[in-house]
Amino acid sequence: MSASAVPSRVGTLPPLPDEQYGKAYDEMFSSRDVARAHYQALQRTLLRLDPEELRRSQQAADLTFLQEGITFTVYGSKEGTERIFPNDLIPRIIPANEWAQIERGLTQRLTALNLFLRDIYHEGRILTEGIVPRELIYSCKHFRREMRGINVPRDTYVNICGTDLVRMPDGSFAVLEDNLRVPSGVSYMLANRKVLKRVFPSMFQDYGVWPIDHYPQALLATLRSLAPENSPYPQDPTTVLLTPGVSNSAYFEHTFLAQQMGVELVEGRDLLVHDNVVYMRTTAGPRRVDVIYRRVDDDFLDPLCFRRDSILGVPGLFNAYRAGNVTVANAIGTGVADDKAVYAYVPEIIRFYLNEDPILQNVPTFLMSDQKQRDHVLGNLEKMVVKAVGESGGYGMLIGPHSSQQQRDDFRARILAEPRNYIAQPTLALSCAPCLIDGEVESRHIDLRPYILMGEKVTLVPGGLTRVALRKGSLVVNSSQGGGSKDTWVLRADDGDGRAPKLADVAVKGLNGKGGAGSVATSGAGS
Amino acid sequence: MRPPRNYFVRAFKRDAGMLSRVADSLYWMSRYLERAEHTARLVDVELQLWLDQSPEAGAGRWRFLLEALRTPAAQGPIDPTVLVDSLVFSRRNSSSIVSCIATARENLRHVREQCSSEMWEQLNRLYLDVMDSRPDARPEESWMLKSHGFFRAVQEGAHLFQGITDGTMSHGEGWQHIQLGRYVERADTLACLMGTHFKRTNMSADLAADQVVESAEYLEWVGLLRACVAFEAYCKAHTAAIRPLRVADFLVLNPEFPHSIRFAVDRVNAALHVVGDLTERKAKTPTRIAGRLRAQLSFSSIEEIMAGGARAYLENIRSECAQIHAAIHQVYFDYAIEGELAS
Numbered sequence: 001m002s003a004s005a006v007p008s009r010v011g012t013l014p015p016l017p018d019e020q021y022g023k024a025y026d027e028m029f030s031s032r033d034v035a036r037a038h039y040q041a042l043q044r045t046l047l048r049l050d051p052e053e054l055r056r057s058q059q060a061a062d063l064t065f066l067q068e069g070i071t072f073t074v075y076g077s078k079e080g081t082e083r084i085f086p087n088d089l090i091p092r093i094i095p096a097n098e099w100a101q102i103e104r105g106l107t108q109r110l111t112a113l114n115l116f117l118r119d120i121y122h123e124g125r126i127l128t129e130g131i132v133p134r135e136l137i138y139s140c141k142h143f144r145r146e147m148r149g150i151n152v153p154r155d156t157y158v159n160i161c162g163t164d165l166v167r168m169p170d171g172s173f174a175v176l177e178d179n180l181r182v183p184s185g186v187s188y189m190l191a192n193r194k195v196l197k198r199v200f201p202s203m204f205q206d207y208g209v210w211p212i213d214h215y216p217q218a219l220l221a222t223l224r225s226l227a228p229e230n231s232p233y234p235q236d237p238t239t240v241l242l243t244p245g246v247s248n249s250a251y252f253e254h255t256f257l258a259q260q261m262g263v264e265l266v267e268g269r270d271l272l273v274h275d276n277v278v279y280m281r282t283t284a285g286p287r288r289v290d291v292i293y294r295r296v297d298d299d300f301l302d303p304l305c306f307r308r309d310s311i312l313g314v315p316g317l318f319n320a321y322r323a324g325n326v327t328v329a330n331a332i333g334t335g336v337a338d339d340k341a342v343y344a345y346v347p348e349i350i351r352f353y354l355n356e357d358p359i360l361q362n363v364p365t366f367l368m369s370d371q372k373q374r375d376h377v378l379g380n381l382e383k384m385v386v387k388a389v390g391e392s393g394g395y396g397m398l399i400g401p402h403s404s405q406q407q408r409d410d411f412r413a414r415i416l417a418e419p420r421n422y423i424a425q426p427t428l429a430l431s432c433a434p435c436l437i438d439g440e441v442e443s444r445h446i447d448l449r450p451y452i453l454m455g456e457k458v459t460l461v462p463g464g465l466t467r468v469a470l471r472k473g474s475l476v477v478n479s480s481q482g483g484g485s486k487d488t489w490v491l492r493a494d495d496g497d498g499r500a501p502k503l504a505d506v507a508v509k510g511l512n513g514k515g516g517a518g519s520v521a522t523s524g525a526g527s
Numbered sequence: 528m529r530p531p532r533n534y535f536v537r538a539f540k541r542d543a544g545m546l547s548r549v550a551d552s553l554y555w556m557s558r559y560l561e562r563a564e565h566t567a568r569l570v571d572v573e574l575q576l577w578l579d580q581s582p583e584a585g586a587g588r589w590r591f592l593l594e595a596l597r598t599p600a601a602q603g604p605i606d607p608t609v610l611v612d613s614l615v616f617s618r619r620n621s622s623s624i625v626s627c628i629a630t631a632r633e634n635l636r637h638v639r640e641q642c643s644s645e646m647w648e649q650l651n652r653l654y655l656d657v658m659d660s661r662p663d664a665r666p667e668e669s670w671m672l673k674s675h676g677f678f679r680a681v682q683e684g685a686h687l688f689q690g691i692t693d694g695t696m697s698h699g700e701g702w703q704h705i706q707l708g709r710y711v712e713r714a715d716t717l718a719c720l721m722g723t724h725f726k727r728t729n730m731s732a733d734l735a736a737d738q739v740v741e742s743a744e745y746l747e748w749v750g751l752l753r754a755c756v757a758f759e760a761y762c763k764a765h766t767a768a769i770r771p772l773r774v775a776d777f778l779v780l781n782p783e784f785p786h787s788i789r790f791a792v793d794r795v796n797a798a799l800h801v802v803g804d805l806t807e808r809k810a811k812t813p814t815r816i817a818g819r820l821r822a823q824l825s826f827s828s829i830e831e832i833m834a835g836g837a838r839a840y841l842e843n844i845r846s847e848c849a850q851i852h853a854a855i856h857q858v859y860f861d862y863a864i865e866g867e868l869a870s
Contacts, residue, residue, distance in 0.1 A: 238542075246637055255640040265640060270548050272864055283700065283859040284544025284806035285867045 024445065025167050027092060027433035037495035038095040041206035046090070046441070055439045057199045058089050064198065070191050070252060085188055086484030088435045089200060092446060092466040093207075099462060099490045102165065102173055102450060105360035107458050108350060110161055113178065113337045114454065115353040117157040121147045121333065131352050132345050136369075139420055140342065141390040142181070142335025144298060146305060150322055153226045156454050157331040160219070160293075162186070162465075165448045166363070167431035174361045176428075176447065178346070180338040181330060182295050185485075186451050187253035189465045190215060190260075192487040208492035210462035215451070216260035222455035223261075223291050226327045237290035240266045240280060244296050244312045254295055268296070273316030276323040291327045298332050340389040340423045341367055364426055368419040377424040378415065381408045384424040385475075386415070399475060401427055430475055435468055435486065445469040447477050448488065462490035544806045549638045550704045551860040556634035557708030560650075563627035564685040565716045566596060570614055570624075571678035572754045574671060576746060577607070587727075595723040597716075598622060611671060616661050624681060625661070628654050643695035646688065653684035700805045706798040707855060714791040715848040717755065721778060721788075722841040724751050728771070737772045748774055755786040775837065776829040788844060789824045795851065796821045806859070813854040820847045 028039045035043045046054075065084045094102075119126050120137055127134045137143055162183030164176040193212055197204065220239065227237035243254040245267050258265035270280050271289065279286035294301065300310040305318040320326045336342065344365040350358045366373040366384075377384055381400055388396035398411045415422045430445040437444070450464035466488045467477035477483040573592050580588070589605045596614065617623045621630070632654045639647050660677055689709075696702050728747055740748055748769045752758040755778055764781075765773045781787040796817045803814055832840045 259640055264546055266546065267548065270546050274864055274868055279864065279868075281547040281862075281864070282544035282806075283547055283550050283802070284808065285862070286864055287542065287544065 023169055024429040025169050025171050025431040026443070027167070027431055027446070038093050038491060038493075042091070042093065042203065045203055045206065051439065054089070054436065058436055058439070060199045061087055061089060061195045064195050065191070068191075070188070086468075086470060087188075087192055087195065088444075088468055088470075088484055088486040089196065090434050090436055090441070091196065091203065091487040091489045092433050092448075093489045093491065094448075095491050095494045097494045098173075101359065103460050105173070105358070106161075106163055106450060106452050106460065108354065108356060108359050109163070109175065109178070109346065110158060110452055110454055110458070112350040112353045113180065113346070114156050114158055116349045117331075117334060117337050118155050119353075120336065121157075122149060126349065126352055129352075131348050132342070136341060136345075136420075137336060140336045140339045142298065142333065142339060144333035144336075146318065146322075147331070147333040151324075152331045153228060153327050154455065156226075157334050158337070159222055159226060159329040159331075159454050161330075161452045161454070162449045163452065165360070165450070166428055167448075168361075169429050169431075172361065173448075174363050175346070176363055177340070178338040178343065179449075180334040182297065183449070183451070184250040184253055184295075185449060185465045185467075186215060187256045188485050189451070189463060189488065190256075192465075192485060193463070196487045207489060209489045210492060212461045212463040215461045216257060218453055218459045218461060219257065219293075220261040220263070222453040222459065223293050223327075223329060225456035226329055227290050228324050228327050230323075230325050231290040232288065233290070238288060239263045239291040239293065240271075240289050242266055242268070242271070242292050242294040242296055244268075244300065248295070250295065257293075263293075268300075268310075268312045268314050271314040271317070273314060273320050276316070276320045276325055278314065278317060278320045278326045289326060291329065293329050298335060301328070301332065335390070340365075340387050341369070341420065344423065363428060366424040368415050368422040368424065373424075374415065374419060378412060381412065383427055385427055386411050386422055386424045389421055389423060397476075399427070402474075427475065430469070430477075433466075433468075433486075435470075435484075437470070437472075442472070444472070445475055445477070446486070463488045545641075545700050547860045549641050550701065551856075552634040552638045553641070553701050553704045554708040554855070554860075556631045556650075557705040558712040559627045559631035559634065560685050560688065561709045561712040562622060562716065563624045563631065564682050565713070566614060566622070566624050566627065567678040567681040568756065569595060569720070569754045570611060571675060572750050574611070574674060576750050579746060591723050591727045594726075595720045596622065597719055608671060611674075615674075615677075625657055628657050628681075641701055643691070645691050645695045649684070649688045649691050653681070653688065656680060656684065700802060703798045703802045703805070706794060707802070710791040710794040710798070711848055711852055711855075713786065714788050714795065715845055717778065717786065717788050717791065718841045718844040718848070720754060721751070721775070722838050722845075725775075725837050725841075737770055739768045739770055745769060751778075757784060757786055760784050772829060772833070775833070779832070779841075780824060780827065780829060782825075792817065792821050792824055799851075799855075802859070808858060813851055813858055816847060816850050816854055820844065820851070 028035055028043070030036050062084065065087060070085065116126065120143075124134075126132050127137060158180045160183065162179045162185060164179065165173045166176045168174050190212065223239050224237055227234045231237050239261070240263055241254055241258040241261070243251060243258075243265055245251070248254070255265055264270075264280065266280055271292075272279055272281065272286070274286075278289045278292070280289050296312055299307045300312040302313045302315060302317040303310045304315050306313070317326070317328070318332070321328055321332070343362065344367055347358045347362055350356060366377050368374045368377065377386070381398075382403070384398075384400040386398040386400070391397070398407060400408070403411075411422075430447055432443040433446050434441045435444040446466050446468050448464050448466050451461060453459040453461075466486045468484045468486055469475055469477045469482075470484045471482050474482065569592065573588065577588070589607060589610055592614075593599070593610070598614070598620065613620050613623060615624045618626055618629075620626060628650075632650050635642060635647060635650050657680075660680075692702070692705060696705075724747070728744055748771060749758060752761050752769075752774060757778060761774065761777050764777060777784065777787065779788050782789050782793065784790055796814075799814045799817050803811060
């Protein structure tokens with residue numbers, strides 16, 4: 001990176017001089033000097049800004065995060081385990097047409113995965129027909145035999161999903177991971193927007209950006225729509241958020257969501273089960289609980305049924321669940337569908353249940369249980385990303401190009417010992433976007449995690465968490481591994497000019513009923 | 528036809544009460560903070576009295592201090608620096624000032640989203656300040672002499688927290704549990720402190736006669752008043768002539784002074800009534816016990832109390848406090864679920 005890439009020169013900024021970013025898709029520039037249509041207004045704003053002001057704004061933003069305690073916990077590090085999630089001020093912009101495709105693609109994918117989960121926990125048609133090998137499912141760490149034959153409300157197993165998308169060098173989006181268990185990060189999506197609006201209102205001026213503030217309401221509505229039929233108040237179910245407790249890495253998010261939804265934040269010891277009904281212990285006596293938004297993994301939910309040494313869970317919860325007296329969201333056993341080896345079959349799963357072609361592609365994936373694929377991967381380890389199938393959060397990963405010989409040998413041994421437990425993918429050139437690094441604008445790799453809610457209906461809040469690999473050249477965006485995040489804008493228009501008359505209609509319908517083209521752009525920036 | 532009487536109420540259920548764990552944490556947070564403040568004040572006063580004293584009188588004093596703080600004393604001679612260290616900084620003593628503040632903070636940390644952020648920030652700041660002033664590196668002697676500033680900071684930090692709590696938190700059920708914790712602890716510590724004091728001063732003759740105390744005992748009684756932040760308030764009511772009977776009356780039965788037993792018990796009572804109403808609990812054991820204690824204090828005279836044995840009276844207050852605590856715990860925090868659902 002040329003050292004003098006200061007913000008004032010953003011317009012002529014050579015964004016991709018670096019070898020490492022050469023192959024990647026650039027979110028902002030279509031060629032060396034020309035910004036894409038939907039980034040042009042942002043480019044003009046950045047050019048207008050004094051570099052000093054940009055720096056001050058970044059400081060103001062960091063301070064806000066610190067003061068509001070928007071932090072996460074890092075496991076396994078000795079010094080202070082609470083950190084701020086680094087935030088980058090330059091937004092990532094997605095035009096309307098691209099978002100529409102993402103929306104359709106994710107809805108299709110999640111619909112199919114829910115049908116898949118219902119199927120494998122009931123008839124198992126897809127296994128009988130040999131589309132997905134039976135042993136793959138039954139050997140999956142997150143497959144729960146206990147769920148066989150249990151019906152879940154509205155037949156949706158995955159109610160809250162945060163799919164990781166990456167953009168391929170050709171500009172198309174592909175799914176990197178389906179996070180179907182307890183995806184986190186949505187609070188950062190909301191916090192990024194709030195902070196950016198506060199420190200940089202001017203950036204919003206030229207854009208019609210869809211608001212995302214209604215996410216907590218949408219989440220609550222989704223949870224409430226899952227009330228069990230046996231509830232004495234099906235119209236007004238008591239909903240709680242179950243957290244593992246203060247030492248969990250996402251505890252901030254749990255408190256934040258509980259507060260925003262206006263529901264109780266409970267720990268396992270607050271809940272108890274009597275006659276297959278779940279109650280929470282309040283000072284006014286036991287209060288019946290209908291819907292549990294759990295942020296606790298399956299393993300720890302119920303010591304009578306899953307891990308016996310768990311003290312985070314609620315003894316008897318599973319029986320209450322089986323009796324249909326309480327809803328647990330996401331359902332138990334969804335992890336089987338985001339197993340990284342099952343992931344390879346998702347395109348087939350979509351074709352099987354929906355009879356459609358997948359809208360969003362998979363990333364090419366090699367299964368280590370297959371002899372031929374394994375040999376290929378072991379011969380090219382330095383070019384591959386190897387992942388343990390049941391892990392998440394960037395733990396248990398080998399990044400071939402950035403690994404040492406010893407690490408590769410280590411993984412080779414592990415793969416050979418437990419082939420079913422690993423998959424490999426070619427190292428992807430994630431797309432890159434301009435970020436503010438130490439007061440200068442530089443390119444960094446990013447991905448995208450939109451959040452999908454599925455209850456009575458499917459809700460996608462137009463936005464998501466764009467994670468940034470802050471280390472130069474790094475491909476790892478996980479917060480636990482030195483990643484940061486930035487605000488994600490979904491535009492009402494294709495080209496970023498929110499004042500196009502055609503789009504005013506969309507805004508009028510969608511937002512406040514006020515006509516006039518000018519109100520579109522301001523409604524995104526205001527409030 | 529008219530709908531049944533509570534038809535509209537029943538269309539939406541009413542959510543009375545709060546999570547027991549949260550109430551429990553708030554209650555204990557408040558108790559620990561009150562205890563830290565009390566200990567700070569008491570040790571501060573003792574250290575100042577120590578300066579005025581002949582060395583031989585010292586040893587006995589420390590035992591009384593330990594007793595007044597409900598801390599079991601070790602056998603053998605007591606080294607004042609070690610003793611103060613164990614009362615102030617030791618983490619092995621769960622009632623030392625540092626332990627109390629750390630525990631209070633830990634309790635609040637678990638229910639952070641239930642209190643205002645200002646409250647959390649203040650308690651956290653107090654905790655960090657206290658941790659910072661540990662004299663590990665410094666010679667302890669000089670710390671003892673300069674300790675007044677430290678004890679003041681603890682008391683002020685606690686007062687500030689109390690003010691922030693009153694000013695920024697909804698005075699709902701959670702706030703009432705904070706009141707309960709503070710005043711149950713206060714009634715108990717006051718009763719204990721006064722019991723110890725009566726034990727060490729030769730009181731009976733003076734008390735009965737309502738005499739002004741001799742200069743030798745004068746400092747003790749002023750110390751007691753100071754330990755209850757009551758010296759100035761007492762002087763306003765009874766002038767600076769220290770009469771033990773009036774001091775006892777003031778600290779036990781005065782309804783207006785915040786560090787009297789009567790005042791604390793009144794507050795416990797009021798808070799229990801509000802909590803009882805808010806939670807619509809049928810079981811009223813805590814209210815009953817607290818009401819009984821309150822009536823006892825309202826209709827006693829100090830002469831009767833002295834005639835019947837002041838120490839026994841104070842012991843009884845402490846046992847009632849323990850019962851109130853147990854009843855609160857049992858009714859609101861840790862009830863048996865089967866019994867609740869059956870009724």
